Amino acid sequence: MSVEVKICGLTTLAAVDCAVAAGAEYIGLNFYPPSPRYVSPQVAGELADRARGKSKIVALVVDADDTLLRQIADQVDPDIIQTHGSETPERIEQINELLGKPVIRAVKVRTQDDIAAAVAFSDAAAMILYDAKAPDDLKDALPGGNGIAFDWTLLTGNGGEKFMLSGGLDADNVAEAVRVTQAPIVDVSSGVECTPGEKNLDLIRKFIEAAKAAG
Secondary structure, three states: OOOEEEEOOOOOHHHHHHHHHHOOOEEEEEOOOOOOOEOOHHHHHHHHHHHOOOOEEEEEEOOOOHHHHHHHHHHOOOOEEEEOOOOOHHHHHHHHHHHOOOEEEEEEEOOHHHHHHHHHHOOOOOEEEEEEOOOOOOOOOOOOOOOOOOOHHHHOOOOOOOEEEOOOOOOOOHHHHHHHHOOOEEEEOHHHEEEOOEEOHHHHHHHHHHHHHHO
16 A cells, blocks of 8 residues: 655745655645644745646635635645535535535544544545544644544544545654554644644655655
8 A cells, every 4th residue: 555645734835845855645735824834825826836736736724715715726726625624515515516626524533423424524525534633622722733643543444435644643653543544645734843834844754754654
């Protein structure tokens, strides 16, 4: 199994160049303003152009309205939309029809019931991204990118489903995460940062190397 990698929350050309050169199949651009990884559609367009044709460009949104989605489509032209809010299966279908792009649905996981709930999106979403559900007492928790892992054994026996695994991954634990979950794609953001929002190029390279070796 060859593991694919998504480096998410990129904000600089240097980080994009590093991720692409190191072999990331996906780069993620974050359009959620409260996040330290937020980029405007204008800045994201410059970052996307740098990776276009080399890595797939993923636009991460949280309960985005149609106006923002059209702006992202016009200025960034992503390959994929990733929804990280409270979007319903119906909203996922609307986004797909509006933009003509496949949609990844992030599902936040703490228990087996959360895994089971992902079934509701099986028809609407092109893929599920399993991320950790933040603890209720975590101050200023984000919809994703909190650097928290969930119990990977909950995904045991997920069959041939193509999915992304996220939540607390880094170069030290990604091999074990892949072994337990058999995830075909791994997604990292905070695990390759020095401080929130600031990507470390060496950590990006080390994560991609470790993920590829795990496959």
